[in-house]
Amino acid sequence: METTSARRLAELVGDLAGERPPRYAALAQRVRMLVADGRVPLGTRLPAERELAAALTLSRATVTAAYARLRDDGWATARQGAGTFAALPAGPHRGAWVPGPVDDGSIDMAHAAPSAPASVPAAFAAALAELPRHLPQHGYHPAGLPDLRARIAERYTARGLPTTPEQILVTAGALHGVATAFQTLVRRGQRLLTEQPTYPNALDAARASGVRILPTALDAAEPDAWLDAAERALRTVRPAAAYLMPDFHNPTGRLVDAAGRERLAAALRRAGTVAVVDETFAELWLDTPAPPPLASFGEGHVSVGSLSKTFWGGLRIGWVRAEAETVRHLTAVAVRSTMAGPVVEQLAACALLDGADAALGELRQQLRERRAVLLGELRSRLPAWRVREPAGGLVLWCGLPSPRSRALVAAAEGHGLRLAPGPLFGTGHALDDRLRLPYTHPPELLRAAVSLLARADADVEHGAAPPDGAPAPADPVV
Structure with missing residues:
Protein backbone atom coordinates (compact mmCIF):
# COMPACT_ATOMS: atom_id res chain seq x y z
CA MET A 1 0.00 0.00 0.00
CA GLU A 2 1.45 3.35 -1.07
CA THR A 3 1.47 6.26 1.37
CA THR A 4 2.26 9.90 0.75
CA SER A 5 3.85 11.81 3.60
CA ALA A 6 2.44 15.07 4.93
CA ARG A 7 5.57 16.88 3.79
CA ARG A 8 5.33 15.48 0.25
CA LEU A 9 1.62 16.23 -0.12
CA ALA A 10 2.19 19.75 1.20
CA GLU A 11 4.87 20.27 -1.46
CA LEU A 12 2.48 19.09 -4.17
CA VAL A 13 -0.40 21.21 -2.88
CA GLY A 14 1.72 24.35 -2.69
CA ASP A 15 0.92 27.70 -1.12
CA LEU A 16 -2.79 28.29 -0.49
CA ALA A 17 -2.37 31.88 0.68
CA GLY A 18 -3.63 33.38 -2.59
CA GLU A 19 -6.74 31.19 -2.81
CA ARG A 20 -10.21 32.58 -2.19
CA PRO A 21 -11.92 31.36 1.00
CA PRO A 22 -13.04 28.96 2.24
CA ARG A 23 -9.54 27.51 2.56
CA TYR A 24 -10.76 23.94 2.98
CA ALA A 25 -12.42 24.06 -0.48
CA ALA A 26 -9.17 25.28 -2.05
CA LEU A 27 -7.25 22.46 -0.38
CA ALA A 28 -9.79 19.88 -1.56
CA GLN A 29 -9.57 21.23 -5.13
CA ARG A 30 -5.76 21.01 -5.13
CA VAL A 31 -5.88 17.40 -3.93
CA ARG A 32 -8.52 16.55 -6.56
CA MET A 33 -6.18 17.87 -9.23
CA LEU A 34 -3.30 15.78 -7.89
CA VAL A 35 -5.41 12.62 -7.97
CA ALA A 36 -6.84 13.42 -11.42
CA ASP A 37 -3.42 13.86 -13.03
CA GLY A 38 -1.84 10.89 -11.25
CA ARG A 39 0.64 12.71 -9.03
CA VAL A 40 -1.22 11.16 -6.10
CA PRO A 41 -1.91 7.64 -7.41
CA LEU A 42 -5.25 5.98 -6.80
CA GLY A 43 -5.32 4.02 -3.56
CA THR A 44 -2.59 6.12 -1.93
CA ARG A 45 -3.14 6.65 1.78
CA LEU A 46 -3.31 10.35 2.53
CA PRO A 47 -1.47 11.72 5.56
CA ALA A 48 -3.22 12.04 8.90
CA GLU A 49 -5.19 15.24 9.32
CA ARG A 50 -3.03 16.55 12.16
CA GLU A 51 0.21 15.91 10.25
CA LEU A 52 -1.02 17.57 7.04
CA ALA A 53 -2.37 20.55 8.99
CA ALA A 54 1.07 21.07 10.54
CA ALA A 55 2.84 20.70 7.18
CA LEU A 56 0.53 23.24 5.51
CA THR A 57 0.32 25.56 8.55
CA LEU A 58 -3.45 25.22 8.60
CA SER A 59 -5.89 24.34 11.33
CA ARG A 60 -6.82 20.72 11.74
CA ALA A 61 -10.46 21.71 11.21
CA THR A 62 -9.57 23.01 7.75
CA VAL A 63 -7.95 19.72 6.76
CA THR A 64 -10.81 17.73 8.29
CA ALA A 65 -13.31 19.72 6.21
CA ALA A 66 -11.21 19.27 3.06
CA TYR A 67 -11.04 15.50 3.56
CA ALA A 68 -14.80 15.44 4.13
CA ARG A 69 -15.33 17.33 0.85
CA LEU A 70 -13.08 14.85 -0.96
CA ARG A 71 -15.05 11.91 0.45
CA ASP A 72 -18.39 13.52 -0.37
CA ASP A 73 -17.31 14.13 -3.98
CA GLY A 74 -15.87 10.64 -4.40
CA TRP A 75 -12.20 11.66 -4.50
CA ALA A 76 -11.34 9.83 -1.28
CA THR A 77 -12.56 6.91 0.76
CA ALA A 78 -12.22 6.33 4.49
CA ARG A 79 -11.48 2.95 6.03
CA GLN A 80 -12.12 2.50 9.72
CA GLY A 81 -8.82 2.40 11.55
CA ALA A 82 -6.78 2.54 8.32
CA GLY A 83 -7.05 6.15 7.13
CA THR A 84 -8.16 8.11 4.08
CA PHE A 85 -7.30 6.93 0.56
CA ALA A 86 -7.26 8.64 -2.86
CA ALA A 87 -10.05 7.51 -5.18
CA LEU A 88 -11.92 8.47 -8.35
CA PRO A 89 -15.64 9.27 -8.41
CA ALA A 90 -17.84 6.57 -9.88
CA GLY A 91 -18.93 7.08 -13.47
CA PRO A 92 -17.65 9.52 -16.11
CA HIS A 93 -15.62 12.40 -14.73
CA ARG A 94 -15.10 15.70 -16.50
CA GLY A 95 -11.59 16.11 -15.19
CA ALA A 96 -10.27 12.73 -16.24
CA TRP A 97 -7.36 12.47 -18.59
CA VAL A 98 -9.28 10.70 -21.34
CA PRO A 99 -11.94 12.90 -22.99
CA GLY A 100 -15.47 12.08 -21.91
CA PRO A 101 -18.70 12.84 -23.75
CA VAL A 102 -19.63 16.51 -23.76
CA ASP A 103 -23.23 15.91 -22.78
CA ASP A 104 -24.09 19.18 -21.09
CA GLY A 105 -23.46 21.73 -23.82
CA SER A 106 -19.92 22.50 -22.62
CA ILE A 107 -17.12 23.33 -25.05
CA ASP A 108 -14.11 21.05 -24.61
CA MET A 109 -10.90 23.04 -25.05
CA ALA A 110 -8.97 20.64 -22.85
CA HIS A 111 -8.32 18.02 -25.49
CA ALA A 112 -6.65 18.45 -28.87
CA ALA A 113 -8.69 15.80 -30.64
CA PRO A 114 -9.97 16.54 -34.16
CA SER A 115 -13.16 14.95 -35.43
CA ALA A 116 -12.94 12.29 -38.11
CA PRO A 117 -12.76 13.37 -41.77
CA ALA A 118 -14.85 11.74 -44.51
CA GLY A 355 -4.52 8.47 -49.45
CA ALA A 356 -2.66 10.28 -46.70
CA ASP A 357 -0.96 12.97 -48.75
CA ALA A 358 -4.20 14.34 -50.18
CA ALA A 359 -6.04 14.07 -46.86
CA LEU A 360 -3.22 15.78 -44.97
CA GLY A 361 -3.20 18.63 -47.48
CA GLU A 362 -6.88 19.28 -46.77
CA LEU A 363 -6.37 18.97 -43.01
CA ARG A 364 -3.46 21.42 -43.00
CA GLN A 365 -5.51 24.04 -44.82
CA GLN A 366 -8.37 23.59 -42.35
CA LEU A 367 -6.00 23.89 -39.39
CA ARG A 368 -4.38 27.05 -40.82
CA GLU A 369 -7.79 28.70 -40.97
CA ARG A 370 -8.71 27.61 -37.46
CA ARG A 371 -5.33 28.64 -36.06
CA ALA A 372 -5.86 32.12 -37.53
CA VAL A 373 -9.34 32.36 -35.97
CA LEU A 374 -8.16 31.35 -32.51
CA LEU A 375 -5.12 33.64 -32.66
CA GLY A 376 -7.23 36.56 -33.82
CA GLU A 377 -9.87 36.06 -31.13
CA LEU A 378 -7.30 35.76 -28.35
CA ARG A 379 -5.40 38.86 -29.45
CA SER A 380 -8.63 40.82 -29.72
CA ARG A 381 -10.38 39.74 -26.52
CA LEU A 382 -7.40 38.91 -24.28
CA PRO A 383 -4.65 41.32 -25.43
CA ALA A 384 -2.64 40.92 -22.24
CA TRP A 385 -2.03 37.26 -23.02
CA ARG A 386 1.20 36.27 -24.81
CA VAL A 387 0.48 33.97 -27.75
CA ARG A 388 2.99 32.75 -30.35
CA GLU A 389 1.96 31.31 -33.70
CA PRO A 390 3.32 27.76 -34.02
CA ALA A 391 4.51 26.48 -37.39
CA GLY A 392 2.52 23.29 -36.96
CA GLY A 393 0.68 21.02 -34.57
CA LEU A 394 -2.77 21.49 -33.10
CA VAL A 395 -2.40 23.86 -30.16
CA LEU A 396 -1.43 27.29 -28.90
CA TRP A 397 0.65 27.60 -25.72
CA CYS A 398 -0.56 30.80 -24.12
CA GLY A 399 1.33 32.92 -21.60
CA LEU A 400 -0.98 34.40 -18.96
CA PRO A 401 -0.55 37.81 -17.30
CA SER A 402 -0.10 36.12 -13.91
CA PRO A 403 -0.08 32.57 -12.46
CA ARG A 404 -3.78 31.85 -12.78
CA SER A 405 -4.14 28.74 -14.92
CA ARG A 406 -5.71 26.55 -12.24
CA ALA A 407 -8.04 29.34 -11.12
CA LEU A 408 -9.01 29.92 -14.75
CA VAL A 409 -9.90 26.25 -15.18
CA ALA A 410 -12.22 26.45 -12.19
CA ALA A 411 -13.86 29.67 -13.36
CA ALA A 412 -14.28 28.44 -16.94
CA GLU A 413 -15.99 25.25 -15.81
CA GLY A 414 -18.80 27.36 -14.41
CA HIS A 415 -19.23 29.05 -17.79
CA GLY A 416 -19.46 25.75 -19.68
CA LEU A 417 -15.86 25.69 -20.91
CA ARG A 418 -13.43 22.88 -20.17
CA LEU A 419 -9.75 23.72 -20.01
CA ALA A 420 -6.49 22.01 -19.05
CA PRO A 421 -4.30 23.75 -16.45
CA GLY A 422 -0.71 24.49 -17.40
CA PRO A 423 0.88 22.65 -14.44
CA LEU A 424 -0.38 19.32 -15.77
CA PHE A 425 2.16 19.58 -18.58
CA GLY A 426 5.10 19.59 -16.21
CA THR A 427 6.44 18.42 -12.89
CA GLY A 428 6.07 20.25 -9.61
CA HIS A 429 4.23 23.57 -9.44
CA ALA A 430 5.57 25.24 -12.57
CA LEU A 431 3.50 26.46 -15.54
CA ASP A 432 0.55 27.99 -13.68
CA ASP A 433 1.11 31.02 -15.92
CA ARG A 434 0.42 28.92 -19.02
CA LEU A 435 -2.65 27.52 -20.75
CA ARG A 436 -2.88 25.19 -23.74
CA LEU A 437 -5.67 25.81 -26.25
CA PRO A 438 -6.37 23.59 -29.29
CA TYR A 439 -7.53 24.99 -32.63
CA THR A 440 -9.19 21.74 -33.70
CA HIS A 441 -12.78 23.05 -33.41
CA PRO A 442 -14.74 24.80 -36.18
CA PRO A 443 -14.34 28.61 -36.27
CA GLU A 444 -17.74 29.40 -34.74
CA LEU A 445 -16.99 27.14 -31.78
CA LEU A 446 -13.55 28.70 -31.31
CA ARG A 447 -15.11 32.16 -31.21
CA ALA A 448 -17.65 31.03 -28.63
CA ALA A 449 -14.90 29.40 -26.57
CA VAL A 450 -12.79 32.56 -26.45
CA SER A 451 -15.87 34.58 -25.46
CA LEU A 452 -16.40 32.26 -22.49
CA LEU A 453 -12.68 32.27 -21.76
CA ALA A 454 -12.64 36.08 -21.59
CA ARG A 455 -15.53 36.00 -19.12
CA ALA A 456 -13.75 33.42 -16.96
CA ASP A 457 -10.53 35.45 -17.10
CA ALA A 458 -12.42 38.55 -15.95
CA ASP A 459 -13.85 36.53 -13.04
CA VAL A 460 -10.34 35.51 -11.99
CA GLU A 461 -8.93 39.01 -12.50
CA HIS A 462 -11.60 40.58 -10.31
CA GLY A 463 -11.82 37.77 -7.78
CA ALA A 464 -15.41 36.86 -8.58
CA ALA A 465 -16.86 33.63 -7.25
CA PRO A 466 -17.85 30.92 -9.75
CA PRO A 467 -21.42 31.12 -11.03
CA ASP A 468 -24.10 29.71 -8.71
CA GLY A 469 -24.61 26.01 -9.15
CA ALA A 470 -21.27 25.50 -10.88
CA PRO A 471 -19.77 22.11 -10.06
CA ALA A 472 -16.64 21.90 -7.97
CA PRO A 473 -14.21 21.17 -10.82
CA ALA A 474 -11.20 18.94 -10.90
CA ASP A 475 -8.63 20.20 -13.30
CA PRO A 476 -8.86 18.34 -16.62
CA VAL A 477 -5.83 17.09 -18.41
CA VAL A 478 -4.93 17.07 -22.06
Missing part, protein backbone atom coordinates in the same frame (compact mmCIF):
# COMPACT_ATOMS: atom_id res chain seq x y z
CA SER A 119 -11.89 9.53 -45.41
CA VAL A 120 -12.34 7.51 -42.21
CA PRO A 121 -15.71 5.86 -43.02
CA ALA A 122 -14.48 5.30 -46.59
CA ALA A 123 -11.38 3.58 -45.18
CA PHE A 124 -13.50 1.27 -43.04
CA ALA A 125 -15.63 0.38 -46.06
CA ALA A 126 -12.44 -0.55 -47.91
CA ALA A 127 -11.27 -2.53 -44.88
CA LEU A 128 -14.46 -4.58 -44.78
CA ALA A 129 -14.05 -5.35 -48.47
CA GLU A 130 -10.51 -6.63 -47.75
CA LEU A 131 -11.44 -8.56 -44.62
CA PRO A 132 -12.61 -11.84 -46.27
CA ARG A 133 -9.12 -12.72 -47.46
CA HIS A 134 -7.89 -12.58 -43.84
CA LEU A 135 -10.70 -14.60 -42.27
CA PRO A 136 -9.28 -18.07 -43.07
CA GLN A 137 -6.21 -17.16 -40.97
CA HIS A 138 -6.04 -16.91 -37.16
CA GLY A 139 -5.93 -13.10 -37.26
CA TYR A 140 -3.10 -12.63 -34.75
CA HIS A 141 -0.26 -10.35 -35.86
CA PRO A 142 1.71 -9.46 -32.71
CA ALA A 143 3.94 -6.90 -34.45
CA GLY A 144 1.15 -5.64 -36.70
CA LEU A 145 -0.44 -6.48 -40.02
CA PRO A 146 2.39 -6.92 -42.58
CA ASP A 147 0.70 -4.63 -45.11
CA LEU A 148 0.42 -1.85 -42.53
CA ARG A 149 4.02 -2.25 -41.34
CA ALA A 150 5.15 -1.95 -44.95
CA ARG A 151 3.18 1.26 -45.51
CA ILE A 152 4.49 2.87 -42.32
CA ALA A 153 8.04 1.91 -43.30
CA GLU A 154 7.54 3.53 -46.71
CA ARG A 155 6.49 6.82 -45.12
CA TYR A 156 9.59 6.86 -42.91
CA THR A 157 11.77 6.22 -45.94
CA ALA A 158 10.07 9.07 -47.79
CA ARG A 159 10.75 11.38 -44.81
CA GLY A 160 14.47 10.64 -44.97
CA LEU A 161 14.86 7.66 -42.64
CA PRO A 162 15.28 4.40 -44.62
CA THR A 163 13.10 1.78 -42.92
CA THR A 164 12.06 -1.81 -43.52
CA PRO A 165 8.80 -3.43 -42.31
CA GLU A 166 10.82 -5.42 -39.75
CA GLN A 167 11.65 -2.12 -38.06
CA ILE A 168 7.99 -1.32 -37.35
CA LEU A 169 5.79 -2.41 -34.44
CA VAL A 170 2.10 -1.47 -34.70
CA THR A 171 0.65 -0.35 -31.36
CA ALA A 172 -2.70 0.70 -29.90
CA GLY A 173 -1.91 4.40 -30.33
CA ALA A 174 1.19 6.47 -29.64
CA LEU A 175 0.89 6.27 -25.85
CA HIS A 176 0.97 2.47 -26.00
CA GLY A 177 4.17 2.77 -28.03
CA VAL A 178 5.72 5.24 -25.59
CA ALA A 179 4.82 3.12 -22.56
CA THR A 180 6.16 -0.02 -24.23
CA ALA A 181 9.42 1.76 -25.05
CA PHE A 182 9.81 2.91 -21.44
CA GLN A 183 9.16 -0.61 -20.13
CA THR A 184 11.69 -2.06 -22.57
CA LEU A 185 14.49 0.51 -22.53
CA VAL A 186 14.54 2.02 -19.02
CA ARG A 187 14.93 0.13 -15.76
CA ARG A 188 13.17 1.18 -12.57
CA GLY A 189 15.11 3.93 -10.83
CA GLN A 190 16.97 5.09 -13.93
CA ARG A 191 16.75 8.67 -15.22
CA LEU A 192 14.54 9.80 -18.09
CA LEU A 193 15.24 13.25 -19.54
CA THR A 194 12.14 15.13 -20.69
CA GLU A 195 11.26 18.57 -21.92
CA GLN A 196 9.31 20.78 -19.53
CA PRO A 197 6.47 21.22 -20.47
CA THR A 198 5.64 17.92 -22.14
CA TYR A 199 2.80 15.46 -22.79
CA PRO A 200 1.27 14.56 -19.39
CA ASN A 201 0.28 10.99 -20.28
CA ALA A 202 3.91 10.27 -21.13
CA LEU A 203 4.91 11.53 -17.68
CA ASP A 204 2.33 9.18 -16.16
CA ALA A 205 3.67 6.28 -18.22
CA ALA A 206 7.19 7.08 -17.04
CA ARG A 207 6.10 7.20 -13.41
CA ALA A 208 4.25 3.90 -13.83
CA SER A 209 7.52 2.36 -15.08
CA GLY A 210 9.31 3.56 -11.97
CA VAL A 211 11.76 5.82 -13.78
CA ARG A 212 13.06 9.10 -12.35
CA ILE A 213 12.06 12.10 -14.46
CA LEU A 214 14.69 14.73 -15.27
CA PRO A 215 12.82 17.80 -16.63
CA THR A 216 14.61 20.43 -18.73
CA ALA A 217 12.91 23.79 -19.20
CA LEU A 218 11.68 24.56 -22.71
CA ASP A 219 10.65 27.99 -23.98
CA ALA A 220 9.64 27.90 -27.64
CA ALA A 221 10.84 31.50 -28.00
CA GLU A 222 14.38 30.41 -27.04
CA PRO A 223 14.93 26.92 -28.50
CA ASP A 224 18.72 27.11 -28.20
CA ALA A 225 18.39 27.65 -24.44
CA TRP A 226 16.69 24.24 -24.17
CA LEU A 227 19.42 22.64 -26.27
CA ASP A 228 22.00 24.14 -23.91
CA ALA A 229 20.12 22.76 -20.88
CA ALA A 230 19.68 19.35 -22.50
CA GLU A 231 23.38 19.13 -23.36
CA ARG A 232 24.32 19.98 -19.76
CA ALA A 233 21.91 17.40 -18.35
CA LEU A 234 23.09 14.72 -20.76
CA ARG A 235 26.73 15.48 -19.98
CA THR A 236 26.39 15.54 -16.18
CA VAL A 237 23.61 13.02 -15.48
CA ARG A 238 23.87 10.67 -18.47
CA PRO A 239 20.24 9.50 -18.28
CA ALA A 240 19.36 6.09 -19.65
CA ALA A 241 16.74 7.52 -21.99
CA ALA A 242 15.07 10.72 -23.12
CA TYR A 243 11.46 11.39 -24.12
CA LEU A 244 11.49 14.15 -26.75
CA MET A 245 9.15 15.89 -29.19
CA PRO A 246 11.24 17.78 -31.77
CA ASP A 247 8.34 18.03 -34.25
CA PHE A 248 5.83 20.78 -33.35
CA HIS A 249 6.23 20.02 -29.69
CA ASN A 250 3.11 19.46 -27.61
CA PRO A 251 2.28 21.93 -26.12
CA THR A 252 4.71 24.69 -27.17
CA GLY A 253 4.72 24.06 -30.95
CA ARG A 254 8.54 24.28 -31.04
CA LEU A 255 10.21 22.74 -34.13
CA VAL A 256 13.86 21.66 -33.88
CA ASP A 257 15.66 22.44 -37.14
CA ALA A 258 18.18 20.15 -38.83
CA ALA A 259 21.18 21.81 -37.15
CA GLY A 260 19.52 21.43 -33.77
CA ARG A 261 18.83 17.77 -34.44
CA GLU A 262 22.45 17.15 -35.33
CA ARG A 263 23.53 18.87 -32.12
CA LEU A 264 20.99 16.94 -30.03
CA ALA A 265 21.88 13.60 -31.62
CA ALA A 266 25.56 14.22 -30.90
CA ALA A 267 24.83 14.99 -27.24
CA LEU A 268 22.68 11.85 -26.92
CA ARG A 269 25.44 9.76 -28.51
CA ARG A 270 28.11 11.11 -26.12
CA ALA A 271 25.89 10.39 -23.11
CA GLY A 272 24.90 6.91 -24.28
CA THR A 273 21.25 7.96 -24.03
CA VAL A 274 18.54 6.48 -26.24
CA ALA A 275 15.77 8.85 -27.30
CA VAL A 276 12.10 7.91 -27.43
CA VAL A 277 10.90 10.43 -30.01
CA ASP A 278 7.20 11.25 -30.06
CA GLU A 279 6.33 12.14 -33.67
CA THR A 280 2.56 12.37 -33.21
CA PHE A 281 2.51 15.90 -34.73
CA ALA A 282 5.35 15.39 -37.24
CA GLU A 283 3.16 15.50 -40.36
CA LEU A 284 0.96 18.33 -39.07
CA TRP A 285 3.19 21.10 -40.40
CA LEU A 286 1.29 24.22 -41.37
CA ASP A 287 4.06 26.61 -42.41
CA THR A 288 7.34 24.72 -42.24
CA PRO A 289 7.75 20.99 -42.98
CA ALA A 290 9.71 19.13 -40.36
CA PRO A 291 13.30 18.05 -41.11
CA PRO A 292 14.06 14.32 -41.36
CA PRO A 293 13.30 12.32 -38.18
CA LEU A 294 15.71 12.68 -35.27
CA ALA A 295 16.59 8.99 -35.65
CA SER A 296 18.14 9.77 -39.03
CA PHE A 297 20.78 11.89 -37.25
CA GLY A 298 21.87 9.13 -34.87
CA GLU A 299 21.46 5.37 -34.60
CA GLY A 300 19.55 3.46 -31.96
CA HIS A 301 16.72 5.89 -31.25
CA VAL A 302 13.07 4.91 -31.11
CA SER A 303 10.42 6.85 -33.06
CA VAL A 304 6.73 6.74 -32.12
CA GLY A 305 3.85 7.82 -34.34
CA SER A 306 0.07 7.67 -34.54
CA LEU A 307 -2.98 8.26 -36.74
CA SER A 308 -4.90 9.79 -33.83
CA LYS A 309 -4.10 13.42 -34.64
CA THR A 310 -3.76 13.16 -38.42
CA PHE A 311 -7.00 11.23 -38.86
CA TRP A 312 -9.04 10.16 -35.82
CA GLY A 313 -8.37 9.18 -32.22
CA GLY A 314 -10.97 6.43 -32.37
CA LEU A 315 -8.75 4.39 -34.69
CA ARG A 316 -6.24 3.60 -31.91
CA ILE A 317 -3.51 2.89 -34.42
CA GLY A 318 0.04 3.86 -33.60
CA TRP A 319 3.52 2.49 -34.19
CA VAL A 320 7.11 2.32 -33.07
CA ARG A 321 10.03 2.54 -35.48
CA ALA A 322 13.38 1.17 -34.24
CA GLU A 323 16.18 -1.19 -35.18
CA ALA A 324 14.85 -4.67 -36.02
CA GLU A 325 16.35 -6.27 -32.91
CA THR A 326 14.84 -3.55 -30.70
CA VAL A 327 11.45 -4.08 -32.37
CA ARG A 328 11.62 -7.76 -31.45
CA HIS A 329 12.20 -6.84 -27.80
CA LEU A 330 9.44 -4.22 -27.92
CA THR A 331 7.03 -6.75 -29.40
CA ALA A 332 7.74 -9.21 -26.61
CA VAL A 333 6.81 -6.51 -24.09
CA ALA A 334 3.78 -5.24 -26.02
CA VAL A 335 2.12 -8.66 -26.25
CA ARG A 336 1.93 -8.81 -22.46
CA SER A 337 -0.83 -6.19 -22.53
CA THR A 338 -2.33 -6.88 -25.97
CA MET A 339 -1.79 -10.04 -27.98
CA ALA A 340 -2.29 -8.22 -31.28
CA GLY A 341 -4.14 -5.29 -32.79
CA PRO A 342 -7.58 -5.59 -34.45
CA VAL A 343 -7.35 -6.53 -38.11
CA VAL A 344 -10.19 -4.33 -39.39
CA GLU A 345 -8.70 -1.14 -37.89
CA GLN A 346 -5.31 -1.99 -39.37
CA LEU A 347 -6.84 -2.55 -42.80
CA ALA A 348 -8.56 0.82 -42.48
CA ALA A 349 -5.21 2.36 -41.54
CA CYS A 350 -3.72 0.92 -44.74
CA ALA A 351 -6.44 2.63 -46.79
CA LEU A 352 -5.90 5.92 -44.94
CA LEU A 353 -2.16 5.84 -45.51
CA ASP A 354 -2.69 5.15 -49.20
